[in-house]
Amino acid sequence: xxxLKINRLIDKAFQYVGIxxxxxxxxxxxxxxxxxxxEGFTRIDWDFITSLPSRxxxxxxxxxxxxxxxxxxxxxxxxxIPTGIAAGVYLEEYGAKNRLASIIEVNIANLAxxxxxxxxxxxxxxxxxxxxxxxxxxxxxxxxxxxxLPIIIVASREALKAVPKTLxxxxxxxxxxxxxxxxxxxxxxxxxxxxxxIILSLSRAVGETAPLIVIGALAYVPFVPKGPMDExxxxxxxxxxxxxxxxxxxxxxxxxxxxxxxxxxxxxxxVAVYFRNRWQSRINW
Amino acid sequence: MKIIETYKVNAFYGSNHVLKDIxxxxxxxxxxxxxxxxxxxxxxxxxxxxxxxxxxxxxxxEGDILINGKDxxxxxxxxxxxxxxxxxxxxxxxxxxxxxxENAAYGLKIRGVKDKKEINERVEKSLKKxxxxxxxxxxxNKSAFSLSGGQxxxxxxxxxxxxxxxxxxxxxxxSALDPISTSKIEELISELKQQYTIIIVTHNMQQxxxxxDKTAFFYLGDLVEFGxxxxxxxxxxxxxxxxxxxxxxx
Numbered sequence: 001x002x003x004l005k006i007n008r009l010i011d012k013a014f015q016y017v018g019i020x021x022x023x024x025x026x027x028x029x030x031x032x033x034x035x036x037x038x039e040g041f042t043r044i045d046w047d048f049i050t051s052l053p054s055r056x057x058x059x060x061x062x063x064x065x066x067x068x069x070x071x072x073x074x075x076x077x078x079x080x081i082p083t084g085i086a087a088g089v090y091l092e093e094y095g096a097k098n099r100l101a102s103i104i105e106v107n108i109a110n111l112a113x114x115x116x117x118x119x120x121x122x123x124x125x126x127x128x129x130x131x132x133x134x135x136x137x138x139x140x141x142x143x144x145x146x147x148x149l150p151i152i153i154v155a156s157r158e159a160l161k162a163v164p165k166t167l168x169x170x171x172x173x174x175x176x177x178x179x180x181x182x183x184x185x186x187x188x189x190x191x192x193x194x195x196x197x198i199i200l201s202l203s204r205a206v207g208e209t210a211p212l213i214v215i216g217a218l219a220y221v222p223f224v225p226k227g228p229m230d231e232x233x234x235x236x237x238x239x240x241x242x243x244x245x246x247x248x249x250x251x252x253x254x255x256x257x258x259x260x261x262x263x264x265x266x267x268x269x270x271v272a273v274y275f276r277n278r279w280q281s282r283i284n285w
Numbered sequence: 286m287k288i289i290e291t292y293k294v295n296a297f298y299g300s301n302h303v304l305k306d307i308x309x310x311x312x313x314x315x316x317x318x319x320x321x322x323x324x325x326x327x328x329x330x331x332x333x334x335x336x337x338x339x340x341x342x343x344x345x346x347e348g349d350i351l352i353n354g355k356d357x358x359x360x361x362x363x364x365x366x367x368x369x370x371x372x373x374x375x376x377x378x379x380x381x382x383x384x385x386x387e388n389a390a391y392g393l394k395i396r397g398v399k400d401k402k403e404i405n406e407r408v409e410k411s412l413k414k415x416x417x418x419x420x421x422x423x424x425x426n427k428s429a430f431s432l433s434g435g436q437x438x439x440x441x442x443x444x445x446x447x448x449x450x451x452x453x454x455x456x457x458x459x460s461a462l463d464p465i466s467t468s469k470i471e472e473l474i475s476e477l478k479q480q481y482t483i484i485i486v487t488h489n490m491q492q493x494x495x496x497x498d499k500t501a502f503f504y505l506g507d508l509v510e511f512g513x514x515x516x517x518x519x520x521x522x523x524x525x526x527x528x529x530x531x532x533x534x535x
């Protein structure tokens with residue numbers, strides 16, 4: 001065989017390997033989804049969504065869990081998004097580019113890989129105990145914010161780095177200040193990449209259980225949280241609680257709750273993708 | 286009336302000495318062309334007039350640059366005000382990824398002009414001055430990137446004009462454009478000369494000869510010769526200048 005034929009063969013082989021890998025990933029996801037839906041779909045009705053938890057599987061609902069999840073999601077977003085973007089802007093646009101900066105960069109990337117339970121311990125010590133917040137929504141949201149900040153910072157920096165230098169020059173050349181250049185030109189141009197980071201990080205936050213267990217979120221909360229200082233539970237904890245019980249009826253409840261959690265994640269990502277596309281159509285390269 | 290004076294200007298990138306003792310005067314409402322082979326320091330010199338080199342790590346200068354009699358490297362000088370006085374057009378058209386209107390209005394927006402009527406008027410006026418109005422007046426809300434390269438460059442000129450500068454710096458403004466767009470930009474420069482002082486860096490010798498009143502030839506960081514364009518191109522005093530403008534090197 002000559003070189004040309006070998007090259008073509010490698011090309012084809014790589015294509016098929018790629019298809020195979022993707023199929024495995026999709027297949028596993030499909031099996032998981034089918035399983036969950038067969039198990040839990042018929043359990044979902046209005047009562048299930050609007051009922052408080054109960055010792056009886058048939059009467060139990062997820063009202064406190066999904067309201068808790070939305071609270072946590074909202075508070076985490078409010079805390080982590082501005083902080084993360086601001087940190088990214090500082091590191092990329094203002095901070096000096098020296099050895100200290102590269103040490104910080106490596107460490108932020110490392111933080112993104114720290115097991116989430118460690119963040120739980122940190123949150124327990126600082127927010128719950130030291131700052132006296134108790135096992136509140138705010139303490140939970142701040143713990144999850146710590147967890148997802150590195151992801152948002154890294155994504156923001158990458159997005160800012162990708163903005164062409166000519167755009168900065170154009171803005172400076174017209175007499176814009178650094179802040180105006182960042183606010184009017186660079187951040188909008190980088191918004192797509194930043195939003196992708198936000199989507200990824202919030203999706204992660206919504207599914208986290210371990211750090212919330214550590215800070216003392218309860219599996220059984222018989223009331224809907226009314227403010228950020230209330231105690232709470234979230235869907236993943238409710239699911240964990242139900243799945244670990246021996247009775248089959250509770251496992252069905254768990255499967256149904258998983259579907260609701262998936263729906264929340266999909267809706268949230270859908271909204272974010274919608275905004276990203278809308279902003280990017282206005283930023284027309 | 287002289288509007289720009291430089292006195293023994295030296296520039297360095299780290300330990301690299303890129304401009305050596307440049308002393309020069311530039312008169313109001315004239316076109317001055319900077320020519321010379323790549324790496325001769327002409328772009329660096331141009332970018333010193335609106336202090337765009339400030340953003341480059343390791344850049345350092347010596348000597349003085351006076352614009353309207355004021356030292357622009359003094360601590361008290363505000364860059365925003367300096368760049369209102371001195372507009373810049375870059376080598377590659379670099380419109381903002383926004384609408385045509387927003388591009389032309391950006392300089393006003395960052396200066397806090399809120400009056401809609403005034404903004405509209407000044408956008409229209411600057412687009413007219415840049416000979417672009419008739420082509421874009423019905424599509425002001427379209428993305429600037431829907432325009433051709435030559436139109437984009439004229440939009441960049443309009444954007445600079447909107448803040449009413451008195452000097453316009455052009456860094457090879459036509460080098461990325463086709464011949465027809467280039468000739469439009471050149472016509473525009475001759476037109477703008479009535480009201481603005483223009484300094485243009487160019488690699489195109491014919492372009493320098495066509496549009497400029499005075500020409501400065503730079504070589505390896507030295508200002509080799511500076512004089513009337515007609516003289517530089519017909520009877521240069523320096524042998525190197527003669528070799529360069531006749532195409533024997535560079």
